[in-house]
Every structure is written in C-alpha cells, then in structure tokens.
Amino acid sequence: MTHVATPLERRWRPDGPVDVALTLAPLRRGAHDPTWRAEAGAVWRTCRTPCGPGTLRITVEPRERTVRGQAWGPGAEWLLETLPPMLGADDDAAAFPALAGRAGIGGEVVLRAHRRHPGLRIGRTMRVFEALVPAVLEQKVVGREAWRAWRWLLRRYGEPAPGPAPAGMRVFPEPEVWRKIPSWDWHRAGAEAVRARTIVNAARHADKLEATAEAGPDGSAAADRLLRALPGIGVWTSAEIRQRAHGDPDAVSVGDYHIPDIVGWALAGRRTDDAGMLALLAPYRGHRYRVTRLLEIAGHRPPARGPRMPARDYRSF
Numbered sequence: 001m002t003h004v005a006t007p008l009e010r011r012w013r014p015d016g017p018v019d020v021a022l023t024l025a026p027l028r029r030g031a032h033d034p035t036w037r038a039e040a041g042a043v044w045r046t047c048r049t050p051c052g053p054g055t056l057r058i059t060v061e062p063r064e065r066t067v068r069g070q071a072w073g074p075g076a077e078w079l080l081e082t083l084p085p086m087l088g089a090d091d092d093a094a095a096f097p098a099l100a101g102r103a104g105i106g107g108e109v110v111l112r113a114h115r116r117h118p119g120l121r122i123g124r125t126m127r128v129f130e131a132l133v134p135a136v137l138e139q140k141v142v143g144r145e146a147w148r149a150w151r152w153l154l155r156r157y158g159e160p161a162p163g164p165a166p167a168g169m170r171v172f173p174e175p176e177v178w179r180k181i182p183s184w185d186w187h188r189a190g191a192e193a194v195r196a197r198t199i200v201n202a203a204r205h206a207d208k209l210e211a212t213a214e215a216g217p218d219g220s221a222a223a224d225r226l227l228r229a230l231p232g233i234g235v236w237t238s239a240e241i242r243q244r245a246h247g248d249p250d251a252v253s254v255g256d257y258h259i260p261d262i263v264g265w266a267l268a269g270r271r272t273d274d275a276g277m278l279a280l281l282a283p284y285r286g287h288r289y290r291v292t293r294l295l296e297i298a299g300h301r302p303p304a305r306g307p308r309m310p311a312r313d314y315r316s317f
Contacts, residue, residue: 008077008080012087014067018121034151034154035154037169044165044166046165048130054072054073056069056076090124102283110266110284117294120290128246153189181200208226216246217248217249227242235254235255239252239289249286249290251289261301
C-alpha cells in the first residue's frame with residue numbers, strides 16, 4: 001500500500017459569499033490542464049511556490065460557511081497561508097454596485113450579472129511567472145492551440161504533483177527549467193520561436209517579476225511597467241498576467257479577440273473594437289476587469305459570424 005503523507009489543513013471563513021470554482025476559473029487552462037482538476041466537489045490545484053512544489057485541495061463546507069484547504073508538498077504551508085487572497089479576500093468590491101448604478105442602461109446589465117453571481121471575486125495567486133507562461137502561449141492563437149502546448153510542456157517538464165493528487169497532475173517547472181527547454185521541444189509543443197523566446201527571456205527576470213506580487217493589486221502598476229519592458233509582452237499579455245497574479249480588478253485585456261464584442265453587445269447592443277470597449281468601460285474604472293468577467297459569465301455574446309478559427313498544428317515528429 002502506498003503511503004500518503006498527512007496533509008496540512010486550514011479552514012477559512014470568508015466575510016461574504018465566495019464561489020470557489022468561479023473565482024478560480026481564470027487559472028484553468030483548458031479542459032485537461034495538468035495543474036488543475038475539479039472532481040467530487042473539490043478543486044485541486046498545483047503550484048510552484050517560493051518554498052517548492054505543492055498541491056492544494058479546496059472544498060466548501062456550506063453548513064459552517066467555511067472553505068477547507070488541504071495541502072501537500074514543500075509548498076503546503078505557503079499554499080494554505082495564501083489561500084484567502086487566492087480566493088479574493090483582498091478584493092474590495094464594496095463600491096462597485098454604486099459605480100454600476102451610475103452607469104446608465106449598461107450599468108443595469110452589469111448589476112444584474114453582479115447580483116446573479118455574488119460569489120465572484122478577483123483572487124490573486126502571487127505567482128507572476130506561473131501566470132506569464134500560459135499567457136504568452138495564448139498570444140495570437142486560439143485557446144485550443146495554446147492549451148495543447150501548455151499540456152505538452154507541463155507533461156514533459158513538470159514534476160508529479162505531491163500528495164494524493166488525481167492522476168496526471170503536474171507542477172509548473174522552475175524558471176531555470178524553462179530557460180533550458182531546447183528549440184525542438186518548443187516546436188513539438190506547437191509554440192513557435194517568437195513565443196518561446198519571450199518565455200525564455202522572461203524566465204531570466206522571474207525574481208523581479210515575483211517581487212511585484214507581494215504588494216497585491218497595488219503592485220500591479222509596477223508589474224505592468226516591468227512586464228511591458230520585456231520583449232514580446234504587450235498590453236494584452238500584461239493584463240492577463242496581472243488579473244491572475246495580482247488580482248487587479250481593473251486590468252483590461254485590450255487586444256483580445258472576443259472581449260470587445262462581448263462588452264459592446266452587452267452594454268450597447270452592437271459589436272465594437274478596443275477603443276469602443278474602453279469607452280463603454282470608462283464609467284467602471286477601477287473595476288473594468290470585473291465587468292468583463294461578469295459579462296462573460298452572464299453569457300452576453302453576439303451571434304456567431306462564421307466557423308470557428310481552427311487550431312493550427314504545424315509540428316513534425
């Protein structure tokens with residue numbers, strides 16, 4: 001019989017409703033993400049913490065109104081310590097309903113979505129490089145293509161998750177590992193040279209990037225400056241990273257393929273571009289990412305205009 005180490009545990013009672021699955025959903029990269037699993041009422045997540053690899057299992061105890069975290073591995077203590085901010089304990093949305101209430105007809109749409117999903121919070125993982133790699137892989141490609149590359153690289157270079165994690169779960173590799181991935185494995189994963197170079201270069205600056213996360217949302221502006229100084233990282237990629245690592249409720253994904261149309265359709269009844277999206281989101285400054293999340297969850301999408309963009313596969317084996 002295989003011995004499984006006793007986990008460290010923590011119970012946290014939030015100060016209001018928290019929808020764990022909804023709050024953590026942005027961390028999941030596709031249906032078969034090796035760092036994420038949801039089964040039997042629990043969310044499993046692996047992480048490369050400052051203390052080493054760790055596995056976290058999160059469940060909700062409705063009667064006690066508490067969240068229960070169980071963690072394994074060298075990073076277990078860190079994962080439990082940071083469980084509340086990861087689930088949005090630092091997310092201050094108290095002023096948001098009043099802000100939306102002053103935004104006219106569009107504000108009514110946003111308020112309805114907010115009332116329907118009171119447990120949505122903007123959490124922060126405090127792991128910047130871990131958010132950077134999949135964001136770069138998602139640059140200018142369809143999600144399926146990026147997620148395929150993410151799975152291939154994690155299965156090849158990630159280590160098995162500590163503890164009794166579901167089969168196949170892997171832990172994000174250290175920055176040094178990413179720096180040493182050979183060109184042919186980037187190709188086999190389906191990531192062309194431009195995205196590979198961006199990740200390898202960012203790995204050299206991982207320590208500086210992680211330091212910005214210690215200040216939470218307040219460190220997002222400094223992170224944005226540092227990230228956008230790196231070759232290959234622009235406005236969209238920086239926002240996608242800061243949404244997850246810093247819990248920035250205002251980081252708008254300018255340049256996204258879908259979000260401008262979602263915002264335009266929900267708030268103005270028409271498709272729009274980035275400039276139009278930013279104009280529609282202006283009344284919600286401070287919470288613009290929160291608004292886009294709410295509108296996505298509420299299903300405000302314009303009718304499809306044609307066939308879906310196919311995922312490319314130019315690999316040779």
